Amino acid sequence: MTSQVMNDLLKIVSGLLTRKESAIFRDPVDYKGLGLTDYTEIVKEPRDLGTIKKKIEDGKYKDPESVAEDIRLVWSNCMLYNRDGSEVRGTWS
8 A cells, every 4th residue: 555545544433533432442352341242243343443443553554445354344343243322333334
């Protein structure tokens, strides 16, 4: 990826991280601390915005599509794990 594309992606993710609604998506889900014993059975590929940002900064993505895929995975994991009408799902749906 070019440095400009990297910078653009970093700006997008950084912008998402600054939104108050993103608080629950900034770090990996603390499923043990939250007592979500079935989390790893349901969510096979956990993602969070903070980890995505760090991976961009560290140059760990091979292309922009991989970054977009991970960002979409944050939301799809949320929709997969949380029921309709839940407070968490209502944050972004």
